[in-house]
Every structure is written in structure tokens, then in C-alpha cells.
Amino acid sequence: MSEEKKGFFGRLVAGLTKTRETIVSGIDSIFSGFSSIDEDFYEEIEEILIMGDLGVNATEQIIETLKAKVKEKKIKEPSDCKQLLIDSIKEQMQVEEAAYRFEEELSVVLVIGVNGVGKTTTVGKLAGKLKSQGKKVVIAAADTFRAAAGEQLLEWANRAGVEMIGGQEGADPASVIYDAISAAKSRKADVLLCDTAGRLHNKKNLMEELKKINRIIDKEFSQAYRETLVVLDGTTGQNALSQARQFGEVADLTGIVLTKMDGTAKGGIAVAIQSELSIPVKYIGVGETIDDLQKFDANDYVNALFDVKEDREGA
């Protein structure tokens, strides 16, 4: 566990440092550059949160909360404000221990999201992770639409050393899921991971297709614990909120995987999604290799976001 923790932080920071420098040096200069907490000070904070893709609404909410706390606690020093700000976001982004229950029992994980966000890669990484925990994993290749999607997933299945159940290009994805469920049952698998085709959340027919897949799982594999992860690209802006909202309408989302967090994007929209929809981020993707999937840790995430140095030295 501690090894993973170090890996997480190490990787996160390595991936995020270059980038965090912008937000970070920004934050630092704000907290040190202002001698009093005034409107200019709050405006600067607003700028930094917006630049982190938190969005106008979440930003305004955070600042309101911050203002109230500053008043309540009679805070005078801008630097004291920093801890308050960090704490309030951390508190909000905390993931419950029960969030990873599916890793411990018979479960089926449905992975959905718009095109190109990293669903297939995430399924591959998850397979590798669970396999290394000694679980028997089966993968369903329900993206029968995109060219070479099956081949791509097969490569991941091979890397992870797990079995994949697929279908022909153009086959009904629900029937692939159906077959995969039977296979998972007969092989006595612990976890069935289902990759799906990327689809934009405003395409009615494709969302209906997802509903059908969802129903099949409920019906055919009712004994399995359900986990439904929506994969969001960490580079995405405000549209991610719309994605989470609308995928949530066709399937009960239990968590978010925030990918491409090894770039310069801050993935701040997750904070907005958490406040509006209460869907927790459970994993983050920090690269393209099989080990580049990490459990989301609110403390590490926010510390890295705001570059809290003491913590990093400890890691």
C-alpha cells in the first residue's frame, strides 16, 4: 500500500510539476504578493481557479465559502487564506474508503465516455492492476464500431495477461456484453471489465445503446457488484460537466476516471462535477503505460495542485 502511495505521488508530481508551476507560482505569488485580503486578492484567486478549469460556477462557490470562512474566523493574513482554500477543496474531493469495493468482490465494471478520452487504455490499466492483485479478470470488447478498437484492446489484454471476449466490427455491442458475461461466469472470473465505444453524450441513439448494455448487465449478471466509471479527459473544459450529467442519465455512475493528468491541464472540472453531481474521482491516468493508473487521493491531488512543498519533500 505504501509503495503504491509513493508511486502515486511520485508519478503525480512528476507528471504535474511542470504544469503545476504555472498555477503554483501563480498561487504563491498571490499569497505572498498581497498584504491584505481585499477584492483584488479574491479576483486573483478567481483567475487561478478558472485557469484550472474549475468553471465559473464552482469558482464563485469556492470563493463565497472562502469569504464566509475568512469572516467567521476573522482571518487577516492572505497566507492564512491559502490553507483554508486548500482545505475546503480537499474536503470536497475526499473519496470514501468504500469507493473501491468492486476490487474486493465479484463485480462488473462498465467503462463509458466520449470519444478518445482514454476508455480502452483505462480498461487495460485496470486489468493489469487487478491481475497483479491476484484477481481473475475478463475483458469485454464492446466497442464494435471504431476501426481496430478490438485489436487495440486485445493488445492491452495481452499486456495484462487476461482474457478478452470480442465481436466482429459492426456486431451488436450488447451481444458482446452478453457473451462476455457468460464467459466471466463459466471462467469464475472475479471482475468483468467492459470497454465501450466512445460516444458523444448528445447522441440519442448511442446513449440508448448504452442503456441496453446497462440493462443486459443488470439482468444477466445481477449477482455481481456494479461499478460504472465515466472516463473524462483531464484536458476537457466545462463540457465534462455535461458529459457526466448525461452519462449519469443512462447509467448509475459510481465514479470518474480522470485521464491525461500527466499534461499541463489541471482537471479542475472534476471539482465542479463533484459539487454538482457528487460523483467522486476514483482514478487518475498519468501516462500511457500499464502502471499509469493511480487511485485518486484528494490530499495528494490538491497538494500537488497548489504545490504544498512540505508534503512533497516527505514523499
Next chain:
Amino acid sequence: MAFENLSEKLQNVFKNLRSKGRLTEEDVKAALKEVKMALLEADVNFKVVKQFIKTVQERAIGQDVMNGLNPGQMVIKIVNEEMIALMGSETTEIALKPGSEVTVIMMAGLQGAGKTTTTAKIAGKLKQKGKKPLLAACDVYRPAAIDQLKINGEKQGVEVFSMGDKQNPVDIAKGAVEHAKKNGYNVVIIDTAGRLHIDEDMMAELAAIKEQVEVHQTILVVDSMTGQDAVNVANLFQEKIGIDGVVLTKLDGDTRGGAALSIRAVTGRPILYIGMGEKLSDLEQFYPDRMASRILGMGDVLTMIEKAQEAIDEDEARKLEQKMKKAEFDFEDYLSSMGQMKKMGGLTSIMGMMPGLSGMKMPEIDEAQAEKGMKRTESIIYSMTPEERRNPSLLNPSRKKRIADGAGVDIAEVNRLVKQFEQARKMMKQIPGMMGGKRGKKGRFNLPF
């Protein structure tokens, strides 16, 4: 969400103001506050928004408020115009070498942006234009990326050049260009692996391809849902490898697409195409005005502005029509109608705005030639005295000679213009109603000369 009601908000802010005067600083600031929110909500980069708002503010304060608009709407009108201007006022095509000369196009972008699909889509477009494209499979990293390109290439009926995933992308690109030259292909499109703009090695790889293969066009493929980070991405790709054009993907989603504005602002490079779906035919021309309206998310306000503008145009057209009917139409009117046409962006763009014509490939109107003709006509009219313009019957041979000299044209040209003009006036009288389409607009462009 909070900003879907933006236009409503604006109406409220300016409820009691129907002033006809000039925009005051307060008007402008109040409206721009809402615009700022709208742009941020659309993911336009914070710094880009700041700069943009500053520019608009400077331009807007003191401007006359157009008839039929309130100050808020007037500000939006200016915002919209500035956005269109910023996004490049016209559509741009990928520059291709003529004939059998090989044009090398390199695709670049982050992971998952849509490069491979876009590569196949562009190949289809170029094939339709009579080009013979070859696709080069240089993504040796992502599992099955080569297969994906091959399948897409096959669907498009375009050959794919691959050397498997064990070779260096630079060597594959070189091999592809050689293959193209030998086998009569005149476009090579290099599909590359997605990469992070801060990944030094991977960026160096693109730079190496560009250095060792003569790449003519580097196209940055960007997901239209990208947030604030779009500026960092665009900036580094521009700085490290240089880009010539941009393709925005996944615009068939419901994103407002503010990244388009950020990227334009940062790179100054044109947006060439937009991806509108997963099918390989779903690649469309980019229209700055449509994008501006989408980002601003104020379709209804813009419609209102358009109507007000139309009302004004219609008003002018009606006046003109009256004059023409009474055969009072003179050279002054001619000048002002030409001015209007210019205001609307010249012949090609006017034709582009006409329903049914937009998006179509224009028949070869030689825009330059047509504009030259208009210029000459204009300079002839400018060489007339105001009296002559208002009363063309004054034009005797000696006056015509003077005008020809003044405009630097042959006297025969002056004669031709005057003759055409007289004929037109006669025609006007004979065919009443010719100018009177329901939308004055149409009539104006039907001027018979």
C-alpha cells in the same frame, strides 16, 4: 448552465434603455461583464478573454447605437463582429502544390484528439478534389493505431504506407514520401502518435520529421472540448514544431468550443476544418461566424441584431427602389449601393451568404477581376461632378472626355457605362416591381450593371 439565460440577463440589464444615442462606458461595461462570463463558460482561455474584452471595450465606447437595438444588443453586435474578425473572416483551404508535385501534410496533436480519423477524412476530401493521397502510418506507439489507419484508408479507397511498429517514425515518413514520388501520389498525409506538448522527446520526434522530410503543411488537431489548457497546447506545438492550420474535432457534441478562439488568438493560424461526426465524410468547412455565435451562445440576441440590420438594409433598399421606379436613380445611388456591397464583404462572401450557395464551391468568379471592374466604375463616377452624378443627362462628349481623363480610362469606357446606366433606368421604369422582392436585400444585388 447559469449562462444559458445570458440574453435574458442582458435584456434585464438594459430593460429601460432604448436609447438611440451613443454607447456609454457604463453600458459597455455592464454588457461586457456578462460577455466575459459567457466566454469563460465556453472555455475561452481566461487571458484571451481579458484581452478580448479590453479590445471590444475600447472599440465600443462612444459608438452609435443602431436603430432597433438597445445598448446591450449593440455591444453584443460589436462583440460578435470582433470575434468573427479574430477567428479569420473567411474560410481557408489547405495549400496544395500544383499538379504532380508532392504536398506533404503532417498531423499533430494530443492523445485522443482525433488525428487518425481526421487523417482519413482529409484524404477523402483531397481525393474528391482529384488528388492522389497516400497515408503514412507513423503512430508506432498506440496499440492498433496502424490497423485503425489501414481500415480507415481502405474505407476511403486510399493507400496506407506502413513499415510496422518497429521502425522509427522519421524513417517511415521518409519512406512514405519516397514511395509517393515513385508511384505517382501527389499528397502524403502523415498520421502521427498523440503526444503531450511537454513531452520533450516526442516533440523532438515531430521536429525531426519536419526537418528530414519536407513537410509543407503541419496541421494541429484539437479536441473542441479542450478547456483552459488549449493555449498551452497550441503555444508549445507552435513553438516547437510550427503549425500551419488547425482542425477542430468533435464539434457534433454540445461543447461551446471556446478553445477555437483561444487557439486562433495564440497561433494566428487558420482553422481549416471541423470534425462533425465519426463517419469519414463528417468533415466540414469552418465558418468563423457560426463558431462565434456558438461560443457566445447568444443565438437569439444575434438573430435580433440581424433583424434590426435587415430592417435598416430593407429601409435603404426600399428608398432605392422608389427612386428606381421613378427612374430617379442616379450615379450617387449607384455609388452607395456599391459601398453597401463592399460593406458586406465583396462578391464572394455575399454569394457565400446566400442560401443554397453557401458551402458550395463557387463557380469560378474571378473575384479580383470583378473587383477591378468595380473599382474602375467607381473611379469613373468619382471623376464626375456632383451635378453630373445626380443628373446624368448633362453628360455631353466634352464632359465625358474630362471624366475619362480624370479616371485614367478610355472615353469608350465612360460611354459604355453611361449607356448601360440609361438602359437600366429605362428598364426600371418598364418593369415595376423588379426590385421589389420581399427581402429588399435581393433586389439590391440584382442591379443590372
